[in-house]
Each structure stands twice: as structure tokens, then as C-alpha cells.
Amino acid sequence: MSKNILIVDDEDGIRYSLRGILEDEGFDVSEAESGEKALEHLNEDQPDLVFLDIWLPGMDGLEVLDRIKKEWDWLPVVMISGHGNIETAVSAIKKGAFDFIEKPLSLEKVVITAEKAVEFSRLQSENKALRTRIAAEQPARLTGQSESIDSMREVIGQVAPTDAWVLITGENGTGKEIVARSIHSQSQRADKPLVAVNCAAIPEELIESELFGHEKGAFTGAEKAQEGKFELADNGTLFLDEIGDMSLKTQAKILRILQEQRFERVGGRKTINVDVRVIAATNKDLFQEIKNGNFREDLYYRLKVFPLEVPPLRDRNKDIPLLIDEFITSLNRQHGFKPLTFTEPALNILTEYSWPGNVRELKNFVERMLIMFGGKEVGPDKLPPEIANGPRIEKPETDQEQLPLPLPEGEVDFKKARADFEAQFLEAKLREYKGNVSKLAEAVGLERSSLYRKLKAYEIQVD
Template sequence: MSNSSKKRSGKILIVDDEDGIRYSLKGILEDEEFYVTEAETGEKAIESLEEDQPDLVFLDIWLPGMDGLNVLEYIKKEWEWLPVVMISGHGNIETAVSAIKKGAFDFIEKPLSLEKVVITANKALEFSRLQTENEALKTRIETEQPARLTGVSESISSMRETIKQVAPTDAWVLITGENGTGKEIVARSIHAFSKRNDKPLVAVNCAAIPEELIESELFGHEKGSFTGAEKAQIGKFELADRGTLFLDEIGDMSLKTQAKILRILQEQRFERVGGRKTVNVDVRVIAATNKNLLQEISEGSFREDLYYRLKVFPLEVPPLRERAGDIPLLINEFIERLVRRHGFKQLEFSPETIKIMQNYQWPGNVRELKNFVERMLIMYGGKVVGPDKLPPEILQTPAVAEDKDDSSSTLFLPEGEIDFKQARTEFEARFLEAKLKEFDGSVSKLAEAVGLERSSLYRKLKTYGIQID
């Protein structure tokens, strides 16, 4: 008999037309703390599969009506992942080989050995668990990127320290920030420093999945549960069990899905779409959004209870324009990574070019910078990029008006086209500069007046080149 420390919980279906066999098997398995259901025919076995959704099936080959091999074929067609152990009192090598070829996990003969039954059950359930973990590992390999925050700016240095503090806990984290700032890198950094880093981090882009499919993506589904569900599928929550689930763009999730997510987050259990079996998970959740969720709540498009459930530990990722000093480091990292990955020729940006790039506002943030560096590598690999090779949108960086004493002067706009974000940034710089003079250079008074944290205000003033006395 197996050691009690190796007992595994699970639901097992016994299919046999002999009452005595079912009674004996049930007693053995229940002693090992398994939950057991029974069926005496193949037809009733299929009904039980639909109803109870077991984790393992012990299946007799010789059954009245639909025989065991036909039931096995049906199971492998409908529930490919479900392990089946064939049992028979008339076993022979040909039958065993046929069963294994049809997908059976193992084959045991009557009279049944108590120890053999328990060992086989544990092995089959362990095999099923490993299949799930392998699928999760595949997802992890396909989606994970190096979890590295590049930069020496005060904001990034502070964020690295904060990540090291929150990561070892199981606290849920809500990451906010503009598109392209690196929210997913922050999430991966948290996971990398956590106690769960040997388990998968499973990422879900809530904005990229059609509304009608997001429940299936998150919770999984059973075969035939909806049009196109040709086989059972494990969902992201299940794949992330004992690991981390990253819900990106959580603000784009519908109210209906938000309600289901809230219940699952509270209970850590759910049913697959079209299924009745309860799946229990242990998942740490990290969510991210580029939206103002408090505004979304006031407009009725985001649940307040879900917001506070997710916002155990809030983290805001600063936009690239607030940490322009990190741009040279980011450029070098992107060049090294892209050269290594795609074999591009090395590229160098002149100091003057980098200075112009640091003055540009980068509305697409780090993602825009990375894409720009890749474009330059394709076009000018092996050369030095001077200002003449920069596109108009970067060259036309807003400048501060020379008459700094006239706080009421009109907003200076450079020649050529300028977009709304650039105009807004220019206005903000002029506004803060004028207000700072109004408060005689007191950053504390200015921060209180404009409703900003002092650290955030200092970053803005530094970014805009505004001198602080």
C-alpha cells in the first residue's frame, strides 16, 4: 500500500458490470481518500462522465452493450486529457496493446491487487497533473520575456526597490500607466522576485480577446460547450495554478466578466465553460491598465468592488518623458538585443541625436522608442545616426519660449505640424514654470496647489528643465 504522505485527492469513476468489483475498488480507493463514483454499463459511464467530470477512470473491457474499448475511444475523443486504466478478467497481450494504442494509461488484470490499484491510480493522476504543468510551461516559454527594468532615473530606481519589497509577498498588485511604459515588464519582475518564480506566469491581454471568448480563455471549456469548441481546453486560471496570473488591460473587461472574475478571485475556484466540475486554484493576480479606473467606476463601466479587490498594492509606471535620462541606456539595450536576435549591423546614435531624442515626448513611451531603434537598425545598420536621419515628429520637439519672465505670454508652438499630446505637454511645462514663480520657488506649495506628489512633481520639473532654487 502506498505511504499516506503520497495520497492524492481526486475524483475517480469505476466502470464495471460486476457489483463485487465495483464495491472492492470503491473501498480501496475511498480508503486512500479519493472521491469515487460508479457505473455498470458503458452508456451509464458516458452519462457519469458528463455529469461528474472525473479525474481518472477505471474501465472494464467486457461490458454489456457498449464495450470498454468503445467507451475508451469515446473518452479519448471527447476528453483527450482524461487518464483511463483498463481492467479485465480475460486479459491478453493483444487486448492490452489495443487498449494502449487507443490511449489507455495502463492495463491491469483481475483479480485486482490492492497495492497495484492504488499505485496505478496515483501514477495516472500524477501523469494528468504533469500534462497540465507541461501546458503551463509551454505557455510560460512562449510568452515570458526577460524581466528587467532598465534605467538609473529616480523613478525607476525607486520602482525596483518597491518591487523587491512587494514581490516576496502574495499581495495582489494593480499596475497603472500609459500604453507602452512597460507594465508587463514590471509584472514579470514581480513574479521573478516572488516565491512563485518556479511556477508559470500566465499573461492574458483582456483587450485582445473577443467578449464571447474571454470566459473560455480564462476558465477553460468542455468539448461542445459552444460552437467551435471541438475539444476540451484548460483555461489561463488553471494554467497559472500556484503561479501568477497577469491580467493586462483589465479596464477593457466587460461588466459581465468582471462579476465572474470577482467571484473567482474571492473563492479561488470555478467551473469550466459548459462543465460542472469545480476546479480549485491557488493564483496570485497582478492586473494592469492604462485607464483611470476611478473614472471608469464613476461612469459605470468598472466595478468598484473589483477595483478595491485588485488594488491591494498599487504601482504606477512613469511615462518615458518623465525619465528622459534613461533613454541612452534603453537605446543601448535595444540595439544589443536586436543585433543578437536578428543579426543587424551595429548602430550608433550621435550625442546630438540622443539629446534631441531626450527632448522628444515619446507618446508611445518605451514601446515607441524600441520600435524606432529597430527601424533605424534596418535603415542605417553599421552607420552613425545623426540628426539629419531623424523623422520630422522627433525633430519638431516643442521648445520653451525665450521670454520666461512673461508668465502670461501665449503658448509657443514650433513651425510645422504638432499633435495634441505635444501641445498639452508644452502647456503643462509653461504652466508649472509660471506657478512655481507664483509660489516663489516653493515646490511644496506648488505640489499642494496642483494636486501632485512632491516626488512626481520633481520629476516633471526636471524633465521640463525647470530650475528649482
């Protein structure tokens, strides 16, 4: 297949001779006499290669190059440089131009450069396609070595083969979908499809046809019969995502289908039987939603055969460095970024940040840093302020560990318990020393004045 080349130059003579050289080599050539015209052309149709003059009236070559790199970054651009323009040509290369040729044009150089550029762009897109395929073929992998992830992995291993329905809960971005996929891939249905339905994204009036399919002519616009998600998931897994965002009306419909595993397509009369395993997920507290009258209790119990809670990232922050490594590796494989390292102090900040958007926020952050600082080392000064100065994980209270008595958690106010204990202790000791505060101070290792303050605070009588 012949390759298309766009020549951008205001000089008729240059366009004419370039066209001649390139057409002789079998390229298809189009022309633009200004940067503005070139962008217009590119908006409609992208060639395989652009020859771009550096000096143009109006928008100049470097500006055009910037625009091309922004919108069509895969498109190779060869700069045409006049005499004494070499420095500019070099800076164009830094901005992402593939190469440059000098005026007066050398026939040989033009042809070789054009062929090299087209080959380069072919290899690049092949590479990209390969990377995307590799990424798509990666199984759902749950990264983490914290106790909570370990035990979740264990639970997944136990529940996956049982065919039980699972309700996954957890904050936004904690990894609910990855957990659902990992259950499916370890189940007996692994070689059948997992069909995901985002309940929040489907408009109310379309939900029935989306889930159950429709017959031809069932409604205006139904030009042919279509299978619904339930049918597509037959013998596989149906992943009902964002289940807390379904309207009550839809909940009623879903409940009936889930109980019967039988339904009719919209506009159809034939009953269709399916065998699906349902995994549902939500970031809402469904129990609260039931109380507020937004979620059906019967549907809740139907779905919650096996509840699985994915903990927020701040409760397993020991996994953060591991996740960062994992994302650097996988994003590099996918997009070919240069590797990136975080210094120890930067890593400490990242580990203590509370990540309200959880693993998704962390992954997006890593991607942003790879784009900005690929190939470099990132210290605290390069971290975005919203993270460097953002909310921190609260340190666990050390008070609790120093308590003299093991007290049931959650039922006692620890501070008060300790104060009560101390007051009783001091009162008893004071009696033992027959009211001699100096002796008591020595025995408990406190300064007299501090002891007096404590006794006063505890309202212990000193005579």
C-alpha cells in the same frame, strides 16, 4: 536530406545542363522558364537555393531578385550571368545575391557555388534560431537609472515575495508587462508559469471558456475538453492585461472567481480549486471609469491590493540614452543588425522629444533606425521629421525656484503670489522713502521708467 534547387532560365539548354550537373551531386531540381513562373513556384514552395538568370524576357533577373529578397530574404540566390554581364552581376551581389556563375557554365564552379550557398543558408538559419532562443531566455530586465525607475525596482523587490495582488497602471508602452514579469520572476512562484490574458482581445462570448476552460461538447466546436487560463496558472501568476477593457458582465464573473478561487469549466460540473496570484494592468484611469459606470468599484478594490504606477518616459527622460543603448544591443543580438551610434546633437533631440508612445515607441524607433542605418552614425538630419519636429518635453518653470517664500505646491498660483509679494514690497519701500521714486529706483536697482511701469501695474499711488 537532399536539397532543393530552383533553376530560373529561359534557355532550355542551360536548364538542361544545370539540372544534369546538380542532380549528379544529389540535389533535387525544379525549373522555371521565366521570372513570373519562378515567383509562382516560390509562393507555393521554397527551395533551399535559386539559380537565377540575369537576362530574362518579361520580368528580368534583378527584379525577380528584389522580389525574392523582399519576401524570402533568407533564400540564397546565385545569379547566372552571360558574357559581358559582369557589372550587372556585381550589382546583383549588392542587392543581396549570394554569388554569380558565368556562362558558359563550369561544372566545378556550379557545384562548389551550390554547396557553399546551401551551407551558408543553413548556418544563417541556425544562427537566427540561436538568436531567437537567446532573446527568449533573457529575463525581464527593467532598464533605467532615474529615481523613478530605481524606486520602482525597490518596490517590486518588496512586493514580489509577498504574494500580494498588484494593480499596475500607466500609459501605453510604459513597461507594465515587463513590470508584471519582473514581479513574477522575483516571487516564490517564479518556477511556475506566468499566464497572460489580454482582456481586450478576447470576444465576450469566448471569455468564459478562455478563462475557465470547457468540457468536451460544452458548445458547438468544443471537440475536446480544454483547460482555461486559471487552471494553467495554478500555483503561478495570472496576468490580467488591459483589465479596463473588460465588459461589465465579464467583470462580474471575474470578481466571483477571484474571490473564491474556485470555478467550474464551461459545461462541467466538477468544482476546480486553484491558487493563483493575480497581477492586473491597465492604461485607463480606473477611478474615472468607475465614475463613468464602466468599471465595478468592488473589483477595483479587490485588484488594487498593491497599486503600482509606471511613469511615462517623458518624466524619466534621463533614461533615454540608456534605453537606446540597451535596445541597440538586444536587437543586434536578436537580429544580427550592424551596430549604430547617434551623434550628441541627435541624442539631445531624442532626449527632449516627449515620446507619447513611451518606451514601446522608443524601441520601435531604434529598430527602424537599425534597419535603415545599421553600421552608420546618425545625426539630426537622419532623424524622422515626426520626431525631430515632434512634441518636446516641457521645461520645468524656473519661476518656481526663484520664489522668495516656500509656498505649498498646487494650492497657489505662483505668478500671482510673486506679484502680490512684489507689490507689497514696493509699497512698503516707497513709504520708507517717503514717496521718492528716484530713491526707490536706486535702492531696488531698476530704471525710473521701469519702476513707474511696475507701480502703475500694481496700482500703487505715487504723489
